[in-house]
Amino acid sequence: MGEEAGRWVRVPVGVEAGRWAARGRCRRVLLVVHNVTSATRLLDVLPLFRDDLRVQVLATCTGSSPFQAGVAEVLAATGVPVLPWEQAVATPVDLAISASYGGQLDAIQGKLVVLSHGAGYNKKLTTPDTGHRTPDTGHRAAGVFGLGPDWVLSDGVPVADAMVFSHPEQIDRLAEACPEALPTAVLAGDPCYDRILAARHHRDRYRRALGVHPGQRLVLLNSTWNPTGLFGDAGPEDVLPLLLPRLTSELPADEYRVAAVLHPNIWHGHGPGQIRLWLDRARRAGLTLVDPIDGWRQALIAADLVLGDFGSVSYYAAALGTPVLLGAADLEGLGDTSPVAAFVRTAPRLDPYGALLPQLEKLLAGHRPLPGPAEATTSAPGRSAALLRGLFHRLIGIPEPPGPALLDPLPLPPYEPPLRTAPLRVLTRTTADGAIAVQRFADPRHEPRGEEAESHLAVHEDTLDPGALELADVILRYGAADDPRLGPPYAWAAEVLARHPGASLAAYVTGPRECRVLHRDGLRVCLTAEGDGDAAAYASALHAHLAAHPYPRGTLTVRTGAGLQRVTVRTEHTDRAGRPDR
Structure with a gap:
């Protein structure tokens, strides 16, 4: 004692x-x-x-x-x-x-x-x-x-x-x-759901915080802590090993953004370091792990689709009207008459062996919000602060303080765009309207197919396997234009092309609208888009354009899924006969 x-x-x-x-x-x-x-x-x-x-x-x-x-x-x-x-x-x-x-x-x-x-x-x-x-x-x-x-x-x-x-x-x-x-x-x-409801008008901000671009869909992977949950290995099937590599390799990178919200008991039970080890390949391919304490509600508001299970987060998503596809549905772990059990019985299920993209597109196209979750989550939307403060002070035995009872607004999450260091297989083709269609797949297990498409490999300089750089057609880097560690963008590009003679183009991405590109024959180009996106995709479009046209046009129209960007091509220096200089 x-x-x-x-x-x-x-x-x-x-x-x-x-x-x-x-x-x-x-x-x-x-x-x-x-x-x-x-x-x-x-x-x-x-x-x-x-x-x-x-x-x-x-x-x-x-x-x-x-x-x-x-x-x-x-x-x-x-x-x-x-x-x-x-x-x-x-x-x-x-x-x-x-x-x-x-x-x-x-x-x-x-x-x-x-x-x-x-x-x-x-x-x-x-x-x-x-x-x-x-x-x-x-x-x-x-x-x-x-x-x-x-x-x-x-x-x-x-x-x-x-x-x-x-x-x-x-x-x-x-x-x-x-x-x-x-x-x-x-x-x-x-009160948890009330904070979500109060922050819905910030949806676009939360999407931008996760680097979701216009026309891009955010798929949120979610799992409760139970061994039979989506992240667990005690269900009828261990879905996670089947699903993880396909989330990033089957979904076109510029059309789908992928993030994961894991129950705090998973995060802290197994340890954040172990979670990052388990999800390393997926993270290098673009999956973002969302903070399970401060960031999950903002990600839920931002999501276009939740790939989840029988936990509360997936149910909150359904209450918000967001499409939910269940990768685990353990009805035995739920009370028979509970609202979540009713939801799980009727929610669409993931086929872990079927192609992923058609399942997501079918769900998004045919989604109709279920009335049950929205009605059963709370009978007093927006009123929990007043009701709880009144209850607390009655039990304490003192009057409430003056002024309204208010919960804290959800904080704006940090800016976390995807950093794809896994090799990107890029398919390009010129459409009937003259646009260059670009599809990029992160570390695909199989060669993606595209009708009448040309293919090249784009690789981040910090990719895990240095051997991938020897096969790259385009080498990428993201950073500030004035980063003293890397030197000026074109100096970095010249150094990279000298080190990797198989690559024809190096692209230094300085923001969601701009990148500097150096071609092996000396062409220096600044690409600037009208809207936000991943400017590395514009570098791949330029690579495809230069294969057919020795000199670039002043404007490229780049199509990524449903998104269309006009990209200004500003030639900053041309020495087509010489080696890249600094």
Whole structure:
């Protein structure tokens, strides 16, 4: 006990806290964290205590979840005092808020509110043992997590003073599963979903943050944490090894952008480094891993299609009206009457052995939003902040502060365009209207086919296998034009062409509209498009044009899928008879 007490927080709580704390008369609100997933839902409601000088927020972790990695970092980022669990249960508080039933919540000295940490209560999980009360170490028959008596009662009495639900159908299922807890049920909306709804008007910004260009579609790969989820290997089929290489090799790079949102328990359970190792080839081919805490909602808003499973993120996507294709559909892991189970029964399924592109195009062309997810996610859209702040302050026993209750807006994510260092097989052809159609495929397992198309290989200078550079027709680089490490763009290009005599063209991409190109015979060209895109595609269009026309036109029209760009070709220097100079 002496060693444990040595780790206890002394300010603003503790035996002598009144002597040291500047504001020692505050009401205490304790955030009870189970793992990173539950922590994210508590972070949603933390701003409801902003500007309230009467409240001191504290945090603790039950330590009961196997998924402990990342918890300390998330708690530290809140900047509030973090109590060891032993101190937390020994410290009287005015209100405790949890987003899970894990741990010995009945030991907390104070009023307790329990929120959902997903889109309602849907998944079956084995009920808790008496020592840990955690879904991750249970031993009895599986029921719907958070609804049955083994979850919500302790010695026949409700663990929580208030159980927060987002829709009346959840309360109906609680009444059936555990009528003793019904008096604690409160309808207060879904703060996570409300933050998504409030940010939908920023969709174009979120797409630009991910480097999605006009005419390009964003496919979002999503998996819940369960072993039978899309990322898991315990389902009827291990879909992931079949799917990953095809996401980037079968989908034309300029027509489809691919990103992945993985459940925090996958991310922190296996370790971010291991996730990056598993997805290395896909990442080099253009897949972006989205931050599972701060970035997943923005990516969900930005997505044109979600390739997911039976988890909450895929269900939120359906609620937004986004097409969802299920790569895993474990109905046995869901409550029979839950809304997510109803969705999974009717949602279209991925054929892991069929060609991927036709499946996506068919889904996009024939999509009609299902009414169920949008209706069942929340019965109080946009109102959770007001409802929850009112609930919290009633339980604390103080009036609400003046002014509206507001959740934080979603932050603008960092700019993360795809960096494809895997070799690109490029198909080009001249269309009837004189445009040059370009299709690029990242590291394809099989040679892509294109009607009457010419083919060449474009390779990033930093490709993993240096041997690919010896086969390249076009060598690429992305960077600022004034990067002192690389030197001026044409100097870099001359150096690269001298080192790789098989390449005929080197392209230095300085932005989404511009690149500088050096041809082996000395032609220097600056390509500038009217709109955003991947300017490396314009370099491939120029490569195809120069194969048929010794001197470039002043303007090229480049078609990538449904997108059409007018690209200005400005010749900066021509020495067609000489070697490239600096």
